[in-house]
Amino acid sequence: MLGATLPFGGVAAADTGSATPVSDIVLDNSDATLTGSWTIARRLANHYGADYLTRPADTGRGTVTWRPNITADGVYGVYYRLPDGHASSAGQATFTVKDAGGSRQFAVDQRTSVGGQWVLLGDAQLKAGVGGFVRLAGEGRGKLIADAVKFGAPSSATNPIPDPGIQSMITAAIETGAPQVKIAPGTYAVSSTPQSAGSLLTIDGADGLKINAKGVTIVGQELTRAVNVVKSRNVTIEGLTIDYDPLPFTQGAVSAIAPDLGWIDVTLDEGYPEKAFSRVSIYDPATGFQKAGINHLWGTTAAFTEPGVVRVTLAGLGKGVDLGDPITLSGGATGTEHAVSFEESAGSKLKNVTVHTAPGFGLIDVSGDGGTVLDGFRLVPGPPPPGATKAPLLSAIWDGIQFQSVGKGPTMINSEIRNAGDDSFSIQTRAMPVLKVEGDRILVGFPDRWKAVALEVGDRIQQFRDGPAPRVTAVTKVDYATAGIDPAVQAKVDEAQTQGWNPWNLSKDSVYELTLDSADVFQAAQFVFNPDRMGNGFVFKNNVVRSPGRGILLKSGDGVIEGNTFEGGDKAIMIATENEADSHGGAAYDLKIRNNVFRGTGYHHDMPWSAQAGSVGMAGGNVTSKRAYDHILIEGNLFESIRGLNLNISDASDVTVRNNVFRDTHRTENGSNGASFGIPADAVIFVSKADRVSFKNTVIEGLGPFSTNAIVVAPTATDVTGANDIVVRPGTAG
Known part of the structure; x- marks a missing residue:
């Protein structure tokens, strides 16, 4: 049977002379024809309907075919939907679209999928009847996932329409004291105007204004700030989605490597900008994360060798790189580069706002009284750009979210950060x-x-x-x-x-x-x-972070980090002053880190020259006259499949560690993070330059082959209790 039919309004087909659909045809996994054995699943969030199907991604042995019953000839947009990506999902899924013109295949990496949204594969010329179809198959490793497909508006109908004067509406509301601006749902191409002062949209001097942008997407036509909130109080923005065209990055795959490893050639993916950006990130095609053992690639240069091929140059760049490795190339600062910016503002709230990409940070909040609330905020890659078949690898090209020298700390709940170019979330200040x-x-x-x-x-x-x-x-x-x-x-x-x-x-x-x-x-x-x-009094709760840099960089106090999942990334939480000075500027205190999941971190940079080591770690830098950090609770967390050191307690006093589980640790080579400071990568827990540290109900399930110590307590630590009571037992990986 067919799935739900949702009206959306017809749009004339371009260059076909035939009708386009007047309603979406949505087919769930229960509406499909199957070959092979499939299992019903519900574990991954943001799936369509009641469930989805899964099976091993073995070549061609299991397929799912959706056949719509088309009532009128026309051009239809073909979309797929998946639940949230996971490291265990299939990296080599293929959707085949059959229409009147033949068959086309689209490669999709299901590990990096963003659940809860329809992703356009392309347009199809479909005849009335059931002759057209979408078929899903897979190969390689991982679990192939089948959820839902949709036949609806073609890409020509989803292109942005001209800006209806959103900035003028906002300016008029501020001038007249109107409490709300309601923007009609739609996708709008937006550029800066004299009123918006260099940004796409500017909210300056507002008090208590609400922007109702449910169903609204703004597509920036230039790489500048999308929303700039200045000297405002209690501004709420709800429902807005932000994207850019052109994208602030490009991507492709390694097609050649210099014999002396001094350069790599990148063949750009179809549909992505023909730009020789020089900020390079190298990904592991098996995991979808940035590749292990590839360090910070500072100082790269880039130039075209031929159309569609960019040569990136740096001594030793090709070390650890393989042909076919996915690559992103992005740019540097423009001066107004962040997608959402709050300056000298307070009480701001973003409700169900999505940022797909940014030519800098996804969001920055600087020098205000603080108290910002992010509820249901999503920084996630968007759909492929026009003409592309591969999903974007990046969201923001720099950090995800940063709070700089604000008064009251932010509250971020029920939100998601994926594929940011650097650190996902930070609260910072300066000495x-x-x-x-x-x-x-x-x-x-x-x-x-x-x-x-x-x-x-x-x-x-x-x-x-x-x-x-x-x-x-x-x-x-x-x-x-x-x-x-x-x-x-x-x-x-x-x-x-x-x-x-x-x-x-x-x-x-x-x-x-x-x-x-x-x-x-x-x-x-x-x-x-x-x-x-300092942004004290923050809350970071019930969020998902899956990005390559540090999950949280923290220079703030009196905060709660609870109920979150951190997957991949260099470190999950790093409490660090970053070598500021001998003062407590940026030194955290009174922290509660509890009931979180830290999974698969430590995979990326090898940094022997940095004391920032561990999935959860502390580094006091130049704070030497006193302990940098104090009153820290680490409770009820699960550390799973961590590469190298799991927990690093350094430069701290009054630390309580209780009811934590460390599972299947040290299963891969440890890397060298912290080696110059004597930090042991082969330990699960390290305690150094710390006083009054207590352990209770600490369990290690599965000490891997690259670990020789459950815990190392350095001579610089005093009054450490419970270290000898840590329980080590077999884990799920053997």
């Missing part, structure tokens, strides 16, 4: 070098305006959490050259100008004088921080 002290006035500096900590009258300034905390009574920008800074301090600034990670690297145009309510609290050449602009 400030003290350049000069005169009584109750101090001079501080920042690298640039984006990395400047918001400073407001009434905020506190500290060096360490347990030290004095005078309040700011005035903030004044000053001229560096005439500020009378001691030459010894100036020398530190000058030396650091070309050293990006040196905390003394600051812009001489970003220097401020702070007047405090107490005198002579700090000294020149110390580092201080603003505890009121």
Whole structure:
């Protein structure tokens, strides 16, 4: 029988002279004809209908065929739908579409599928009757999944239509104080206007405004910010989807490797931009993640050798690379590169908003009072671009989501981040070098305006959490050259100008004088921080993260990370000041990390030069006068199939670890993360430079062949209890 019929309104077919469908024909897995043995499943989220079908992806032995009963000749768009991707799903699924013109095949990597959305395969010229069909088959490894297909609007009917004046609607609502802007459902091609000030859409100075964008997709026609919220309070955006055309990246596969490994040639996939972007990521075709053992590829250059073939050059680039490896190539900063931006705003809320790609971060929130809520937010790759048959490998080309120097921490719940180009989620702040002290006035500096900590009258300034905390009574920008800074301090600034990670690297145009309510609290050449602009009080709950970089980079406190799934990625959670300075600027505290699943992390970069190691880890950097982190609970988590070190407790005090399970660990080579710091990759748990650490009900199920230690406690750790009570027993992998 046929599935549900959903009206959508007819559109005349282009260049065919025949009718297009007046309703969608949706066929579920229960409407299909099967060959081979299939199993009904429901485990993966966002499937269509009650269930889906699965079987091993063995070549041609099992197929699913959907045959629509077409009532009128016409051009139909053919779409498929799958549940959320999983590492165990088939990487080599093939949909065959049979229409009046013959058969065409479309390759789909089901491991990276984004559940809950229809993905266009292409247009089909179908005759009335049941002569056309879609057939699914697979090969290689993994579980082949059959869910649903749809015959509906052709691609010519789903192309964006002109912007109906969305910016004007938003501007008028702000000027008149209207509480809501409702945008008619549709897919709109949007460009920046003088009103939007360089972004696609700008919301400036709003208070309590709601944007009802249910069923609305905006397709950016230029690579700039899609939505920029500036100096606004309590703005809600609901239902919006953001995409770009052209995409800010391209992709393809390795077609040649230099004999000396100094370059690789990438043949671009059909339908993706003909651009020689130089930021390169290399993927493992078997897992869909970035390839293990390939380090940060900084300094690459790219140029076309012929149409459709890009040569990427860097000494040693080809090491570990194989012909056919998938590749993404993306670009650098444009200055207005993030898809969604909040500046100096508070109480913002995004409800069921989707970002498919971004020419920078997916979302950034900087220098506001904070309190942003992301509920049902999805940063996931979108459908293939026009003319493409392969799904996009990237969402945002840089980080997924970043909060920088905000007041109240964000709440992110029931959301999803997939295939971001770097870190998925971070809350960050900066320590400030003290350049000069005169009584109750101090001079501080920042690298640039984006990395400047918001400073407001009434905020506190500290060096360490347990030290004095005078309040700011005035903030004044000053001229560096005439500020009378001691030459010894100036020398530190000058030396650091070309050293990006040196905390003394600051812009001489970003220097401020702070007047405090107490005198002579700090000294020149110390580092201080603003505890009121750290994004403290955050919640990260019931989310899914499946991206190559760090799942969470954390420089904030008083937070909860609960009920999430982190899959793949270099590290799941990294608590790190990132070598800021000897202060508690960016040093987390009062954290609860509980009831999460950490699966398959540690697969990617080998970084012996970094102390950031472990699926969940801590690295105190230059914080040496005191422990960097304190009061941390790690409870009820499952660590599964981790490569190398699972849990790294360093530079911390008062850490409680209880009721955690470490399953099937160290099944592959460990890599070398942290080796220069003596961090043992072959241990499951490592404790170093830590005080008052307790373990209770810790179970290791299946210690793999690349591990020799359940736990290593370094001599620099004190008052560690329960380490000898860890239980080790066989795991599911043997």
